[in-house]
Amino acid sequence: MPGPDLLSSQGLRLDGRRPNELRRIRCKLGVFTQPDGSAYLEQGNTKVLAAVYGPHQASKSKSSVEGVVVNCQYSMATFSTGERKNRPRGDRKSQEMSLHLRQALTAAIKTELYPRSQIDIYIEVLQADGGAYCASVNAATLALVDAGVPLRAYACACSASMAWRGAEPAPLLDVGHVEEAAGGVVLTVASLPSTGNIALLELSHRLHSDYFEIVLSRAMQGCRDIEIILDRAVREHLAEGWTKQDIVTI
Template sequence: MAGLQLLSEYGLRVDGRRPNELRQIRCKLGVFDQPDGSAYLEQGNTKVLAAVYGPHEIRGNKSKTLHDRAYVNCQYSMAVFSTAERKRRPRGDKKSQEMDMNLQQIFETAIRSELYPRSQIDIYLEVLQADGGNLSACVNAGTLALIDAGIPLKDYVCSCTSTLAPSQGGAPPTPMVDVNHLEETLGGPGLSVSTMTRLDSVVHLELSGTRLHLSHIDPVASKATTGCADIQAILDKAVRGHVAQSLMAREASGLGADT
């Protein structure tokens, strides 16, 4: 991949997108019957399954009980076949624990956990295929699963990752939104931002890779927050479509029962 440019002379990325364009997002709610809520999300070639159980009584260690709100338990994992390098990824390794903590902090902020004191909400996230932006895709899938479970949220919590394409020919570096694995590897530092757009609130911000110069923080963060707003509109459309479809199915079943 020596000499590979992330932006062509026409301003197009390797996958044909412009710097401000998201990857194609496909999502579906209610993919499983057993959990209280579930969702499947594709963000480009990154594919995530999310399942939510609860609220329910605290299981196991009772020291997790919180008297004024629900305890939010997040578990992140990657399938053996999720990357080109097929290896067993045990649950509870250092990277998974870090992701668990980040996801827990994000969802604790968004969930109205004060409505469910002394209870527990479990959020399970499984990456089926990893092609960049794993944390962002998990946040977006988890939000859909929580909505499917009927758990009240303060707002949609959406996440997006942006980076910088290296400068070419003396031109300044170009911020790019919703990066894939190749752009994460060959681009500059990645900035993952999770926001609640309607509340104008940044829930989580994480910088990975090398350092980001102070002059580049604002344009990169702006790309990410704009991407979060665009993703929120896509998720909202999917939720409304799912609700409308569910209502139609109930009405149809009701008519069938009457006849």
């Protein structure tokens, strides 16, 4: 398979990780006081803030009797990328990201509980180093939990790529910016790991269908790993027993 060498002969990746290793995830719930729920998540050098407002009454044009309308806005700080961005949002890429976020998160939220209502989810990428979509989904899940919105399951997203070690296929987990830029396959999966369902799947570049299965299972494994990390963060946060919001109201 043509393509750059993403794995060294020792089986290590460009940033020193093993093929099945995630980047370090650090997160915190309840970073802000004004939103109903907020979270900050770092996945390697990708840093994302998420804020949730709602559920509140939906504007007339958006309102639906079927269930809650999820409104997402994805925005990247102008200094988040190597080259300065001119506009933080409104370009085609961030609009697409907003749509994809909405799809993954609507699948996780119990929408039928809040007819004629709306939930606003705002994502701010402070630093982008590959996998910004995955980090956004994970941060948004934490913010939704912080806001107390009923979820079917955690929505977790993870990406995977394909590399070769000798003749052995070795799918890579949690693709970083360098690996993305090297031009390999990137398969992004947003799933509900506890039910095993896939909420969103996106594949860029060409991948032979024989290998689709192993790359997908590697990405799903990543989602399950991330769910464990998120779940631990939520439990630790709740064990602390308070959020900044509570301090203000006391």
